[in-house]
Amino acid sequence: MPIAPLKTLVFVLALLPLAYYGWGAWHDTLGANPVEAVTRGMGTWTLNLLLITLAITPLRELTGWHAALRLRRMLGLFTFFYAALHLTSYLWFDQFFAWGEIARDILERPFITVGMAAFVLLVPLAATSSNFAIRRLGGRRWQALHRTVYAIGILAVLHYSWLVKADQSQPLLYGGILVVLLGLRAWWREVERREQLAGKYQPKIRNRIIPIQPRD
Amino acid sequence: MYPAPAEITPPELYARRREFLKTSIGLGLAGAVLPAPTFAAPAQLGNGAKKSPFSTDEAQTPLKHITGYSNFYEFGTDKEDPARHAHQLKTRPWTVRLEGLVRKPVTLDIETILKLAPIEERIYRLRCVEGWSMVIPWLGFPLDALLRQVEPLGNAKYVEFVTALQPENMPGVRSRVLQWPYVEGLRLDEARHPLTLLVLGLYGDLLPSGNGAPLRIAVPWKYGFKSAKSIATIRFVEQEPRSSWMKAAPREYGFYSNVNPDVPHPRWSQAKERRIGEFLKRDTLPFNGYGEQVASLYSGMDLRKHF
Numbered sequence: 224m225p226i227a228p229l230k231t232l233v234f235v236l237a238l239l240p241l242a243y244y245g246w247g248a249w250h251d252t253l254g255a256n257p258v259e260a261v262t263r264g265m266g267t268w269t270l271n272l273l274l275i276t277l278a279i280t281p282l283r284e285l286t287g288w289h290a291a292l293r294l295r296r297m298l299g300l301f302t303f304f305y306a307a308l309h310l311t312s313y314l315w316f317d318q319f320f321a322w323g324e325i326a327r328d329i330l331e332r333p334f335i336t337v338g339m340a341a342f343v344l345l346v347p348l349a350a351t352s353s354n355f356a357i358r359r360l361g362g363r364r365w366q367a368l369h370r371t372v373y374a375i376g377i378l379a380v381l382h383y384s385w386l387v388k389a390d391q392s393q394p395l396l397y398g399g400i401l402v403v404l405l406g407l408r409a410w411w412r413e414v415e416r417r418e419q420l421a422g423k424y425q426p427k428i429r430n431r432i433i434p435i436q437p438r439d
Numbered sequence: 440m441y442p443a444p445a446e447i448t449p450p451e452l453y454a455r456r457r458e459f460l461k462t463s464i465g466l467g468l469a470g471a472v473l474p475a476p477t478f479a480a481p482a483q484l485g486n487g488a489k490k491s492p493f494s495t496d497e498a499q500t501p502l503k504h505i506t507g508y509s510n511f512y513e514f515g516t517d518k519e520d521p522a523r524h525a526h527q528l529k530t531r532p533w534t535v536r537l538e539g540l541v542r543k544p545v546t547l548d549i550e551t552i553l554k555l556a557p558i559e560e561r562i563y564r565l566r567c568v569e570g571w572s573m574v575i576p577w578l579g580f581p582l583d584a585l586l587r588q589v590e591p592l593g594n595a596k597y598v599e600f601v602t603a604l605q606p607e608n609m610p611g612v613r614s615r616v617l618q619w620p621y622v623e624g625l626r627l628d629e630a631r632h633p634l635t636l637l638v639l640g641l642y643g644d645l646l647p648s649g650n651g652a653p654l655r656i657a658v659p660w661k662y663g664f665k666s667a668k669s670i671a672t673i674r675f676v677e678q679e680p681r682s683s684w685m686k687a688a689p690r691e692y693g694f695y696s697n698v699n700p701d702v703p704h705p706r707w708s709q710a711k712e713r714r715i716g717e718f719l720k721r722d723t724l725p726f727n728g729y730g731e732q733v734a735s736l737y738s739g740m741d742l743r744k745h746f
């Protein structure tokens with residue numbers, strides 16, 4: 224499939240959750256507590272999109288489908304988009320911009336603390352997503368910066384785990400997927416390091432922009 | 440061989456008809472009001488229910504939200520799960536055992552309990568620990584009328600409420616999110632307080648399964664989880680009971696769990712609440728607005744410590 228229509232398709236798909244919650248809020252089909260449904264829905268889709276974004280690289284490695292990489296920026300930006308909506312719905316509908324209460328929440332409630340940390344870390348990634356920013360930063364620094372997405376993933380799953388009352392099944396599911404996505408990267412990196420050390424290194428598809436320094 | 444009645448009539452219909460028959464007989468209505476029981480007329484528990492001075496005149500939460508948004512973890516942890524699954528709960532036959540530190544334990548049939556005292560309508564606020572609230576027109580009578588069926592021993596200080604456990608009908612108990620069966624508790628004087636209601640119905644009718652059929656309690660000045668649902672056993676004890684939530688997270692859930700805007704839960708500030716159906720939040724009141732009636736129960740206690 225050529226990439227342009229695929230991008231359009233992904234763009235439209237990524238807007239569907241917003242459409243669902245927008246329509247539901249308007250027509251009052253989100254149940255007894257629509258405000259909570261919207262906040263949670265936006266949070267869920269932030270996490271879904273974050274994991275989908277993180278799945279692109281392993282998908283490429285496993286399938287050799289390099290064009291997948293060209294969807295990654297859009298997926299990352301949608302992650303940020305939903306995170307911003309999630310945060311807005313918290314600031315507005317949960318707190319009605321009571322900044323004192325919000326500050327207390329961030330300081331006193333661990334699930335808000337890590338959620339906020341995840342959001343703050345997302346901001347520079349969204350801000351440096353343009354080609355211009357990549358050129359300005361240079362590939363190496365850009366890539367180093369964008370590796371914070373791994374930490375964001377961990378913070379996001381912690382956020383979820385700490386906010387549920389008793390049933391950890393969903394956070395565990397997301398955590399499991401994250402472990403696989405990050406574990407694959409760690410594993411491949413280790414394989415590559417060993418190959419380099421063994422002198423077998425030749426640049427191939429899997430190579431990283433940052434060359435791996437042999438450990439002493 | 441005769442087919443079982445359940446095979447002739449669709450089971451849901453059959454169960455409802457049976458329930459209707461039993462309750463109408465239970466309430467002594469069958470002969471008086473209806474010449475012959477027909478399916479069309481539902482058993483109206485609320486007919487002739489007394490009004491109560493404890494009722495609030497705030498706008499009542501629509502029934503669909505009361506049934507559609509409920510925490511009853513035996514049926515799953517989603518608030519929609521009770522509406523989806525609780526119809527599986529077998530509510531007849533049903534008995535409640537009163538036991539523990541009492542002179543003579545008794546087991547009472549639900550039909551007996553339904554006749555124990557005049558049914559009252561009590562429109563109470565319900566405040567969930569998660570920061571939302573409702574206004575619910577319960578039907579029932581003071582829990583004390585049931586507790587009086589036994590004579591507690593002098594060392595009975597607390598009452599423990601144990602929810603029925605029907606693993607084959609309760610999909611939620613397959614996962615151990617809480618320790619089953621669900622246990623809650625009150626101090627004896629709290630349990631005997633006139634506000635503490637033994638609930639048998641709501642909105643004029645029998646209690647929907649997802650809200651704790653066939654009988655539960657409503658303790659309106661405490662967070663919702665203190666009001667045990669589908670009660671099978673009431674046990675008089677000497678030591679403060681450890682509830683299922685206290686066992687799950689001792690730092691988060693205390694024994695008293697009185698509604699208190701000044702004592703935050705680690706995850707939720709309790710200062711405000713969202714009334715279901717409203718957009719703006721409202722201030723949460725101490726003891727959920729029932730301070731006048733119940734504050735004296737706790738005089739001299741540090742409610743930050745005994746949260």
Ligand code: HEM
Binds near residue numbers: 269270342345386
């Ligand atoms: C990358 C950042 C974030 C991600 C991935 C994320 C994800 C989530 C998820 C998955 C949920 C649970 C949804 C559910 O229960 O179905 C959630 C709920 C929530 N999040 Fe976030 N979140 C993020 C940032 C934040 C921030 C910055 C705040 C506020 C400062 C926040 C506040 C909340 C609140 C208040 C809830 C609802 C809790 C409840 O209803 O009890 N989140 N979030």
